[in-house]
Amino acid sequence: MTALFERLASAGIQLAPASESAKFFVFERNGCVALVERTGDEFGRIGASGRLTEQGFAVLQWRGAEVWLVGRGHEKPATADQAAEIQAFSKDLKAALSGSPA
Numbered sequence: 258m259t260a261l262f263e264r265l266a267s268a269g270i271q272l273a274p275a276s277e278s279a280k281f282f283v284f285e286r287n288g289c290v291a292l293v294e295r296t297g298d299e300f301g302r303i304g305a306s307g308r309l310t311e312q313g314f315a316v317l318q319w320r321g322a323e324v325w326l327v328g329r330g331h332e333k334p335a336t337a338d339q340a341a342e343i344q345a346f347s348k349d350l351k352a353a354l355s356g357s358p359a
Contacts, residue, residue, distance in 0.1 A: 264353040270346070289346035290314065293354065300354050306347035308339060317343055 265272065265284070273283040273290075281292040282300060288309050294301030307316035308326055315328035317340055326335045 261353065261356070264356070265350075268349040268353050270350055270353060284350055285309075286346050286349075287342065289343050291347065291350055293350075303347075303351060303354065306343050306350065308343055 262272075268286070270284050270286045273285050275281070275283055280295055281304070282295055284291050284293060289306060290309055291306040292304040294304075305316045307314050307328075309315075310326060310328065310331070310333075312331035313328050315326035315331065315333075317335060318325045318327045318332075324335045324337075324340045325332050326339065
């Protein structure tokens with residue numbers, strides 16, 4: 258488990274505090290977030306990565322050549338930098354949790 262937390266830390270990813278009874282772990286880096294299923298004390302499936310916005314959580318959605326940040330009751334165009342940051346976060350989180358190189 259120590260190696261896992263070292264991989265997360267080296268990728269700049271933090272485990273946000275959550276209650277013991279929470280069904281998900283919350284991981285964050287620079288406003289990018291993802292929920293990861295809690296299976297006992299282990300990590301299960303990784304949910305969609307997205308961004309915390311002023312209106313709440315939003316995921317990337319492609320509409321043809323355009324990319325949007327879409328959440329419950331809100332949406333706005335995403336910048337290329339935002340899309341790249343979310344995709345990099347998702348890739349790094351998956352690599353850290355699986356133990357494979359990013």
